[in-house]
Amino acid sequence: xxxxxxxxEILLSVQQPARYLGNEMxxxxxxxxxxxxxxxxxxxxxYEIGMSHLGMQILYAMFNxxxxxxxxxxxxPWTDLDQIMRQEHIPLFALESQDPIKDFDFLGITIQYEMxxxxxxQVLDLSGIPFHAEDRTEEDPIVIGGGPCAYxxxxxxxxxxxxxxxxxxxxxxxxxxxYKENRKxxxxxxxxxxxAAKLPGIYVPMFYDTAYHEDGTIASFKPNLPGIPETIKKExxxxxxxxxxxxxxxxxxxKVTQDRVVLEIQRGCIxxxxxxxxxxxxRPLREHSLEYLKHYASEMLKNSGHEEISLSSLxxxxxxYLKELVTFLIEEAEGKGINISLPSLRIDAFSLxxxxxxxxxKKSSLTFAPEAGSQRLRDVINKGLTEEVILKGAAEAFHGxxxxxKLYFMLGLPTETREDMEGxxxxxEKVAELYYDEVPKxxxxxxxxxxxxxxxxxPKPFTPFQWATMCTKEEFLERAYIVKDKFxxxxxxxxxxxxxxxxxxTVLEGVLAxxxxxxxxxxxxxxxxxxxxxxxxxxxxxxxxxxAFETCGVDMDFYTVRERSxxxxxxxxxxxxxxxxxFLKREWLNAINEKVTPNCRQKCSGCGARVFGGGVxxxxxx
Amino acid sequence: xxxxxxxxxxxxxxxxxxxxxMRYFQKVMxxxxxxxxxxxxxxxxxxxxxxxxxxxGAESRGEYVDIEVLDTDSSAEMLxxxxxxxxxxxxxxxxxxxxxxxxxxxxxxxxxxxxxxxREGHEPKDWHVFAAGLEEFLNQKEILVTKKTKKGxxxxxxxxxxxxxxxVDSKEQAIFMKIATGSAANxxxxxxxxxxxxSLGEELEPFALLITRMEVxxxxxxxxxxxxxxxxxxxxxxx
Ligand code: SF4
Numbered sequence: 001x002x003x004x005x006x007x008x009e010i011l012l013s014v015q016q017p018a019r020y021l022g023n024e025m026x027x028x029x030x031x032x033x034x035x036x037x038x039x040x041x042x043x044x045x046x047y048e049i050g051m052s053h054l055g056m057q058i059l060y061a062m063f064n065x066x067x068x069x070x071x072x073x074x075x076x077p078w079t080d081l082d083q084i085m086r087q088e089h090i091p092l093f094a095l096e097s098q099d100p101i102k103d104f105d106f107l108g109i110t111i112q113y114e115m116x117x118x119x120x121x122q123v124l125d126l127s128g129i130p131f132h133a134e135d136r137t138e139e140d141p142i143v144i145g146g147g148p149c150a151y152x153x154x155x156x157x158x159x160x161x162x163x164x165x166x167x168x169x170x171x172x173x174x175x176x177x178x179y180k181e182n183r184k185x186x187x188x189x190x191x192x193x194x195x196a197a198k199l200p201g202i203y204v205p206m207f208y209d210t211a212y213h214e215d216g217t218i219a220s221f222k223p224n225l226p227g228i229p230e231t232i233k234k235e236x237x238x239x240x241x242x243x244x245x246x247x248x249x250x251x252x253x254x255k256v257t258q259d260r261v262v263l264e265i266q267r268g269c270i271x272x273x274x275x276x277x278x279x280x281x282x283r284p285l286r287e288h289s290l291e292y293l294k295h296y297a298s299e300m301l302k303n304s305g306h307e308e309i310s311l312s313s314l315x316x317x318x319x320x321y322l323k324e325l326v327t328f329l330i331e332e333a334e335g336k337g338i339n340i341s342l343p344s345l346r347i348d349a350f351s352l353x354x355x356x357x358x359x360x361x362k363k364s365s366l367t368f369a370p371e372a373g374s375q376r377l378r379d380v381i382n383k384g385l386t387e388e389v390i391l392k393g394a395a396e397a398f399h400g401x402x403x404x405x406k407l408y409f410m411l412g413l414p415t416e417t418r419e420d421m422e423g424x425x426x427x428x429e430k431v432a433e434l435y436y437d438e439v440p441k442x443x444x445x446x447x448x449x450x451x452x453x454x455x456x457x458x459p460k461p462f463t464p465f466q467w468a469t470m471c472t473k474e475e476f477l478e479r480a481y482i483v484k485d486k487f488x489x490x491x492x493x494x495x496x497x498x499x500x501x502x503x504x505x506t507v508l509e510g511v512l513a514x515x516x517x518x519x520x521x522x523x524x525x526x527x528x529x530x531x532x533x534x535x536x537x538x539x540x541x542x543x544x545x546x547x548a549f550e551t552c553g554v555d556m557d558f559y560t561v562r563e564r565s566x567x568x569x570x571x572x573x574x575x576x577x578x579x580x581x582x583f584l585k586r587e588w589l590n591a592i593n594e595k596v597t598p599n600c601r602q603k604c605s606g607c608g609a610r611v612f613g614g615g616v617x618x619x620x621x622x
Numbered sequence: 623x624x625x626x627x628x629x630x631x632x633x634x635x636x637x638x639x640x641x642x643x644m645r646y647f648q649k650v651m652x653x654x655x656x657x658x659x660x661x662x663x664x665x666x667x668x669x670x671x672x673x674x675x676x677x678x679g680a681e682s683r684g685e686y687v688d689i690e691v692l693d694t695d696s697s698a699e700m701l702x703x704x705x706x707x708x709x710x711x712x713x714x715x716x717x718x719x720x721x722x723x724x725x726x727x728x729x730x731x732x733x734x735x736x737x738x739x740x741r742e743g744h745e746p747k748d749w750h751v752f753a754a755g756l757e758e759f760l761n762q763k764e765i766l767v768t769k770k771t772k773k774g775x776x777x778x779x780x781x782x783x784x785x786x787x788x789x790v791d792s793k794e795q796a797i798f799m800k801i802a803t804g805s806a807a808n809x810x811x812x813x814x815x816x817x818x819x820x821s822l823g824e825e826l827e828p829f830a831l832l833i834t835r836m837e838v839x840x841x842x843x844x845x846x847x848x849x850x851x852x853x854x855x856x857x858x859x860x861x
């Protein structure tokens with residue numbers, strides 16, 4: 001039997017021991033003695049969440065294709081095991097070899113959302129790695145951060161040796177080679193970091209200093225060593241078909257959130273929603289060819305035995321060969337008990353037809369994301385979904401037998417008025433009314449059910465809304481109550497349901513999203529006081545955070561509700577994400593003037609991403 | 623066509639719970655390209671049923687799952703394909719074609735064999751004395767244990783549910799037992815060891831036992847004169 005890091009008694013006393021065993025179907029087993037580089041790939045949340053993440057599986061497959069690298073996985077131990085590991089001084093280990101993380105060359109942490117920051121500290125802590133990069137020795141792994149939150153790495157700056165900005169496929173190879181060379185030369189950790197800092201997309205925080213104005217804004221952000229670049233350009237895959245994908249997905253024993261084959265059909269988005277960070281930082285849109293996707297879809301289904309396949313992209317309806325791909329998948333699934341799930345599809349005749357083929361209409365619901373309750377506000381956020389389109393799609397769907405509709409909104413968007421808020425209830429009501437107008441009584445399959453949900457808006461770096469002020473918690477809740485009250489006035493209120501998200505969490509997210517290096521001590525402080533798993537309602541403790549901000553003398557309002565001037569230097573300005581600050585500024589002003597901007601395929605708006613030399617910018621459709 | 627697969631679950635797999643094993647098998651069936659039958663409807667599921675769930679923490683050399691297939695290759699070929707799809711610790715041991723009239727495994731389970739060992743640090747002080755006492759323990763007419771139920775505590779005689787209890791052999795510190803399993807009467811090996819320990823005036827410590835299920839049987843005799851037949855004996859190898 002394979003050696004385990006945890007004794008049987010421990011595994012039999014914690015919830016879901018399968019989180020800590022490895023040994024899943026397609027987990028990669030190598031002899032650690034026979035590789036040059038050991039890489040621990042970490043998702044700082046519980047196994048079931050981490051294993052649902054596509055990016056991690058892509059890099060895991062890619063790294064392990066190299067014979068000189070062994071990439072293993074590690075996740076946050078759940079609170080029950082966390083406690084036992086602390087009491088018994090059991091170091092955090094990787095799933096495959098069950099060896100301590102401390103013995104690895106690299107610890108790569110993917111940072112997908114702000115509320116996992118305390119879990120990053122948990123992982124370092126349990127691994128026995130010093131929190132601060134400057135305190136680490138030659139014995140410690142190089143700690144790398146990547147993922148969407150790396151587009152503003154500053155609140156995490158002291159905790160990482162380096163950040164990888166952009167898509168992982170391109171620079172890890174050179175980084176590994178550099179590491180091996182440096183070791184051969186007998187170079188130190190710092191020697192390696194100095195060289196790594198010169199690679200495209202690599203940011204080594206300790207080689208940069210920030211100076212602040214008296215009002216707290218940034219005066220300058222500069223390298224403190226010669227030869228270190230002033231700006232870091234994000235990395236991206238230009239030719240999607242040349243990048244490797246997953247052939248043998250690791251298949252968890254546990255029922256994880258994403259318990260299916262996930263096929264990434266394209267990267268980036270043409271739409272230009274002004275609140276969306278992904279839609280901006282992953283520009284330009286780049287598609288996979290149909291052939292590529294067919295190949296990987298069959299391979300992954302065959303090698304995983306999964307009973308479901310799902311398409312992944314920001315807006316699947318924009319994929320050029322969607323029809324062909326879906327037809328292929330339906331044929332492929334025939335008779336094999338394989339389900340097809342198609343999230344992020346625009347509701348239209350095509351998608352309804354496909355959906356009626358692949359799912360049970362009676363059990364499924366239609367999803368629209370108008371994001372805002374009025375056309376005015378939808379113009380502000382550049383969400384090109386009109387009421388007419390929503391109602392037309394809903395009408396067609398009702399005729400097709402659907403009677404459940406989900407609507408997603410945001411509250412607290414810039415320029416939002418009472419009318420916009422009430423519009424959420426009015427639009428929901430219209431959808432419900434439409435059902436009764438469109439479907440004759442005898443054809444109805446019960447009542448219509450419209451569920452509207454709103455999340456609170458958080459301004460994100462590298463979006464036109466990076467200049468926006470954020471609502472306070474009280475303002476958020478006030479707005480939610482306005483919507484709720486309006487719902488009560490609706491005639492069809494019995495068919496309508498309205499949910500809204502947690503406000504405390506949103507405010508914190510806002511601080512961390514646009515925070516700078518001065519926020520880092522708060523993270524350390526709140527972690528030391530016991531914060532962890534903050535994205536889990538049952539563990540989130542807002543008071544701990546409030547006290548930590550107080551203790552560290554950091555003013556949350558500075559990061560959330562403060563008005564930012566158009567020429568302010570932002571903590572993330574040293575990153576070149578492709579979209580230029582000029583473009584974002586233009587878009588911010590367009591937003592305020594309620595002016596919509598066409599999508600990349602209608603007309604290029606010169607966002608700056610053309611410099612990469614590929615993708616939609618060079619399609620002849622403009 | 624009805625097929626009965628016997629499999630082993632060992633090593634780290636002993637920590638994987640029954641529900642997860644069921645889901646895992648569905649994936650193995652697809653990966654191994656077993657032409658399993660699906661139910662009708664929008665979310666078709668595989669026609670598959672397991673004989674008897676095994677407690678988390680126990681290993682087994684005698685687990686069973688029944689499936690229905692549309693067609694099949696030889697047993698040897700199917701075993702090869704299934705085992706190629708399996709992870710470390712899981713192994714298909716036999717693949718047998720059942721008569722169409724065969725009852726499903728779950729409904730006929732009557733008894734199981736176990737080998738019980740002691741985890742390091744939990745061994746009996748004197749193994750020979752401990753092993754020698756088993757016979758006398760089994761010679762009792764009644765072995766009463768208190769069972770906790772929803773309504774409170776209840777005395778129960780487990781003696782009729784123990785069909786065999788003895789040291790495995792003289793070389794190893796291990797105990798063999800054949801006990802009632804299934805929906806009619808179900809006894810767990812830890813309960814037997816607990817009762818025995820109690821009769822010695824000792825407590826069974828938590829996590830003291832290492833349990834391996836060796837075989838699962840149906841009763842092909844009568845209630846009074848049971849005759850136990852291993853579940854795999856109901857089917858035949860496919861050439
Ligand atoms: S440069 Fe033009 S086409 Fe390219 S991503 Fe930007 S807006 Fe779209």
